[in-house]
Amino acid sequence: MIKAFNLGDVILKDDFFTEVTQKDVDFLNNFDLDRLLYNFRLTAGLPNKASGPYSGWENTRIGGHTLGHYLTAAAQACAGGYGDCSGTDGVTLKARLKLIIEGLAECQNATGTGFVFGATMADPSKPELQFDKMEAADYNDTWVPWYTMHKIVNGLVETAKLADSDTAQRSLEVAEKLGEWIYNRTSRWTAEQRDHVLAVEYGAMNDCLYELYKVAKAAGYENAVHFKNAAHAFDEEKLFEDVLAASREGGKPDVLNNKHANCTIPKFVGAINRCVTLLEESGAAAEQQKYLEYCKAFWKIVTERHTYITGGNSECEHFGRDNILDAERSNCNCETCNTHNMLKLTRTLFMLTGEKKYADYYENTFVNAILASVNHETGMTTYFQPMATGCFKTYCNIDVNKNYFWCCTGTGLENFTKLGDSLYFYDEDTLYVNQFVSSEVRWHSKNVVICQSSDLPESGKIELTVKAGESDFTIAIRIPDWVAGIPCFMINGVSASATKDIDYFYIKRSWKNGDKITVDFPMEIRAYNLPDNSRCFAFKYGPVVLAAELGRDSKMSLRQVGVQCDVCANKIVRGLEMPLNGNYGGTSGLKPLATETLLVEEPVDEFMKNINKHFEKQEGLRFILRNADWYGTLCFTPYYRINNQRYGIYWLFTDSQEEIRMLETMAQSSADSTANYIEGIGVGYGAQTEGNETTWPYMQETGTGSVADPHELTRYAKAGGSFSYMFKVLPDEDKKIYLDCTFLKTDEGKQIIIKSGDTLIADYTLSCDGDDEKFVKSFELPQSLTKGQKELRIEFSGKDGNESARLVAPVSTSWK
Incomplete structure (x- = not known):
């Protein structure tokens, strides 16, 4: 397997890279650690040192995810040489990292179970309530607790891998105790409970637990296998098999249609880590190869059928049908978390296979989606990157006290403290130059330093200079897929032949201090x-x-x-x-x-x-x-x-x-x-877009309730149940107000009853003349309901107490 260099072995020299990295580090040094730890201490029953948590997502049921991202970003920054940078309070980044780990250890000792968590609590007497409800398929007011847990565990593991010895050891101890809590819970799952849990976004829980297994095993932890077993509980082999089958010639199309992209991509990040983990296991070659094929199939489908020119994918967080991209260009394309996780998957696929196509995709996406996600002036990052012409990028707030702390804000923190992690790779005798960025890499086992000077993208000129003593090895320079014609290579001023049809240009020799390779890649x-x-x-x-x-x-x-x-x-x-x-x-x-x-x-x-x-x-x-x-x-x-x-x-x-x-x-x-x-509602995604008793649009259920699908963004009333929302309307008497409902063609013939209070709005049997997957039906709202009102509660149920047709996002109100 090809190996990656440590972050500290690669020094960035490109001004753009160093400037945005420094801005990221400066932002990390602005955080009030007691506010990051606020809900963790509240969950543990400890007194708090801050007046409250940060706002935005951090003050919701997903709170705590930012602390996990922070740990990873800060650990990477420290490993890359930024640990001694300090904020206005004089506290260095490595000291902040240590303080957070100490704070989490204190919380863990207080709970006594290994559990630490940082979301807001519906019931302080039940700190694990979100996880209990997931197992019971009660998704109301839970959001995505395992997603948040992934960020926390991942941050602890990365700190254990990258921080200085004392902080790393303490972080590993916290991670092991938390890992045992996860193992104990997953070990109790019935098949039905597991299905309930895996139906909701859980990040890459398999990935972080496989990584914890490897780190804990290397450190001599006796029960490390617990983490491997817990990781496998999050491997969705049914999904993996479906994707593998769909990737083959004649396979079922649209296997990813309507799937939440950043729910799905991290599952394969975990799958590729299982593949890596099994490399070291005797008798596991067949399963290791199977997981590799799963990941190659998924990567192929995403990159060939769902990807824009920048390397990004998705519309409003979801995959669409195969090869439908122009129709989905909007202001909500290319979620940055998707890109972050696709690159993690791609990086490992390259290390396992050595295939150049993964390095080509990595370069394109790294430059045109990751570097494109940061505001060079402020260091702040995007959630979406619009592919619709005439739009503009929007960034998170540079004021940490006004930031919403989106998921992509967290991955943005991570992205820009590891910019050098995939420029170079190596195996026993070969240095792979995969990306062309002015930088320096130290290869300890060969006792050499390679300095790269790159003029990209202004021109295709690259220069590599060998420093240090004499050593025998091969330098492999990637021939990028964008090269226009035959590249020109020179070694110490002497031309070397190459063709554009090779993947890498290999130069094997006894290298001496001062040896120089110059490359000119023609561009068009x-x-x-x-x-x-x-x-x-x-x-x-x-x-x-x-x-x-x-x-x-x-x-x-x-x-x-x-x-x-x-x-x-x-x-x-x-x-x-x-x-x-x-x-x-x-x-x-x-x-x-x-x-x-x-x-x-x-x-x-x-x-x-x-x-x-x-x-x-x-x-x-x-x-x-x-x-x-x-x-x-x-x-x-x-x-x-x-x-x-x-x-x-x-x-x-x-x-x-x-x-x-x-x-x-x-x-x-x-x-x-x-x-x-007027306004629309994101049906089917849970409290995040459907609200609850305290947040708009204030979804309510009666009787047996309803069933939602967060991938398809649908909701239907169970037999004997109903669901309702508060819709925004206009009080003007001279305007006709309409409820615009989206339905699925596959539900044709099913029925739905739409009411407001005792007033019937529609008794509708679905009928669609077209062939599209979805269709919209508009219902005029009686003026008696809307007159003088700014909001109106509208209820959906089946006819005669039966199950209703599915309502699909978006459902909105409009006027004429």
């Missing part, structure tokens, strides 16, 4: 289109995705989708505006604005074949698109460098004036329909 612009729209194109120059800069304007406002997630509230392209009002589960399906389409004078395919003739390269990696009729000049620059302005990655191209006129009509129709939107 290439056009990439989307599988569901042959006229929709995006562009790359060498390794970087290009985006057209569309500037700033006074309408760059925000709205929230899901749980306190800031997204851009509109898209504007050359003066045409479309409000983006969709809520959770209802943000895709946008019609293009006329100004997103460029008219060319030759067939579009020919235009793209000769795309380098149509881009005029200017200073500072600025490219002007020529010979395409638009409403002004389009200037493209590297997407990852674009902050605080609108942009367009994907553009529509046509050689037909008639198509331009049609798109203008469609865009106007879309703008007219979205303008009448």
Whole structure:
């Protein structure tokens, strides 16, 4: 198996990398540790040293996840040489890491069970209530406790691996005790209870427990196998087998359709860790190979059928149907957590197989999705990265006291303290140069230092210089998939032959101090289109995705989708505006604005074949698109460098004036329909988007209640049950108010009763003429219900006490 270098063995020299890393470290040093520990101490029954926890997600049932991310990010930073950096209070980062571990150990001693947790509690007398309810399939007011637990365990394990010896040892002790609590609970699960638990997002519990097993075993912990057994309880082999079958020729399509992407990707991060873990087990070769095939199959499906040019995936956190990408371009694409976890999976697949395709994907996604997720000016990171043209990125708040602490804020903390972890790899005799970033790597076993000077993306020139004494080994330089022609290699000024058809350029020799390799990778612009729209194109120059800069304007406002997630509230392209009002589960399906389409004078395919003739390269990696009729000049620059302005990655191209006129009509129709939107509800995702007794939209259930599917974003009333929400309406008498319900075509013929109080709104039997997976039916609300009201509770049930049809996100109100 190929190995990775320690974080401390790679020193970054690139200014962009060092600057955003320092900003991340500075942000970590701004945290009040007592606020991070507040709910942990509350759960343990200990007195608190802060007035309350942080706000946003940290003051909810998912609270505590940020502390786990913090541990990982801080441990990585300390391992990378930033441990002595201090905040305004003079406390260093390594001291902060130690203080958190001591605080968690104190909480653990107080509970006496090994349990530590940092979410808000519904009942202080039952600190484990969220976990109990999950096992009973009672998902109300639980959110995702095992997801949060994953972040905590992972943070403890990474601290045990990366921190200085005393802190590492203490962290491992806390992790082992918490691991035993997890083992004891998972050991008691019946098959039914396990199914209940695994039906809800649990992060990569399998991954962190396999990692704990390896670390504890290496440290001599007698019961380390407990953690391996607990990890396997979270391996979903039914899902793994379904994905493997779907990846084969003739396999079932759309195996990932409607699955929550960041629920699903981490499961395979855990699966690949089982694969690595089994490498060291005798008699496990067959199972190890099986798990490797699971992960390769999943990676293939995601990268080939669900991935945008940046390497990111998903729309509003979910996978869609295979190869449906243009139709899902919105303001809520490419969740950063997905990217973070896809890269963890990809990194390990490369280390296990040595296949270049994994390194190619890693580079593309690292540059165009991870580096693109950070605001270079502030160091703050994104939740989503819009693929809809005319949008802009939104970032978490730089003020730690106003931050919402999204999941992607946590992974953002981690991403930028480990930027050097996948630049270089090695095996017994070979150094693999996988990424081209100015940096330095120390290979201790060979007693050498390799210095890399990279001019990417300005040019394809790379220089590698060997330092230290004489040593025999091979340097393998990746030939990237974006290279245009045959690369030029020189060793100490002498040309070396290469072809563009090889994966790596191998140079084996006895290296001496001062030996130098120079590389020149030819670069060009290439056009990439989307599988569901042959006229929709995006562009790359060498390794970087290009985006057209569309500037700033006074309408760059925000709205929230899901749980306190800031997204851009509109898209504007050359003066045409479309409000983006969709809520959770209802943000895709946008019609293009006329100004997103460029008219060319030759067939579009020919235009793209000769795309380098149509881009005029200017200073500072600025490219002007020529010979395409638009409403002004389009200037493209590297997407990852674009902050605080609108942009367009994907553009529509046509050689037909008639198509331009049609798109203008469609865009106007879309703008007219979205303008009448009032508000929508993210059905099916639980309290996060459906609310509870204290949060909007205040979902309530009666009788036997209802059943939700957080992947499909559906909810239906059980026989004898109902569910209801508070919908926003308008009190104006001169407006007709409508309830717009989304249903599934597969439920055709099923019935649903919709009421408000005793007033019947609809007695509806589902009927759909089209072939689409979902359809929308609008019901006019009686004026007697809406007059003078701003909110209205609407209830859904089956007819005559039977089970109802499924309601699908989004369900919204509108007016005419």
